[in-house]
Amino acid sequence: MATPPSTPRADARRTSLPLTVVGESPRLRADAERNRIRLLEVAADLVAEGGAECLTMDAVAAAAEVGKGTVFRRFGSRPGLLFALVDHQEQLFQAAFISGPPPLGPGAPALERLRAFGPATLRHERDHKDLYIAAHEDVFLRYEAPAYRLRTAHLAMLLREAGTEGDFELLAHTLLGYLETPLVRHLLTDRGMSAERLEAGWHALVDRLVGAA
């Protein structure tokens, strides 16, 4: 999944200029990227309206008014589409905790950022609930997934910054275990817990791990 380094040409991909060139294809690539984003937005709408089971290659093609072959060429398979869709949502969420406003993003003390991370994750995954549940079954949230590794590294960094003692990496996994998509679903649905209880539990857990209680 390596992408070429950014160049003025590559940047041109991102514009919506009308026309041109054969051979060179920044313009074509820009169109391709635009089309990809458009298909992902159509797919996201389908999931938002009817749940993840409505997300089929056929349905995306129909809703986007393109041929089914176009959808297959772009994403390979339904799991591939699901993966791309989660990846798209993840990038928005990652931007929020890596470079967004405090207390989730930089600018707040590490303990505050740790405390904010749990509720933000719970809310983000709740807003895209069906998607995360479906993706979890298929391809996502295995521990090797880039999104999981990024979250681990982020929490380990904040734990260190907050002056926590101990094994940062294991503590980061412990925190992420609390936020596991299927566990959260179980607690909310089968155990009837409230979102407030889960958020309070997160704050208590962070305080205890950091030693700030």
Add this chain to the structure above:
Amino acid sequence: MATPPSTPRADARRTSLPLTVVGESPRLRADAERNRIRLLEVAADLVAEGGAECLTMDAVAAAAEVGKGTVFRRFGSRPGLLFALVDHQEQLFQAAFISGPPPLGPGAPALERLRAFGPATLRHERDHKDLYIAAHEDVFLRYEAPAYRLRTAHLAMLLREAGTEGDFELLAHTLLGYLETPLVRHLLTDRGMSAERLEAGWHALVDRLVGAA
């Protein structure tokens, strides 16, 4: 997948005795249970020798020198056999932490029992590694599974006894999240962590959650 209610006739089907009794059947049931245990032991040996992928209904029938139909009647399907096998191992492990010798079993202070639970679980699942990994994919360790619920209740009880403050149920889930089979596999295999590091991490986690650090 409904099975007809058990009757003496139905029980009689399960034995390999030449004949007998209608009406009472404690003897037949005892035989049936013995045969079931024998098939499970044969199955456990197959997994121990060749890994979970060697566990097929055919292989169990051949190794136990019974007809394939017998194995199917007893367990229904390969996932059913896998579930029965995990259940069998779980019962042995549960006996150890519910009524076995301290510090895992009763007789030690709650904090000691909490500290002992992690390494004991890590060792138990390591001893039956292939089985737990295969079962996790199929039928086991969903949060609704009896084994998971029992572990949650057990840890919540010990946390309370140890004088921990907070939401026992959420803290119990946090502790179990640390011991999740696929996470442990990831940490040992992909991240190259040692079993000692995982055990030390467990002790540090328990101490911090209980507030005994």
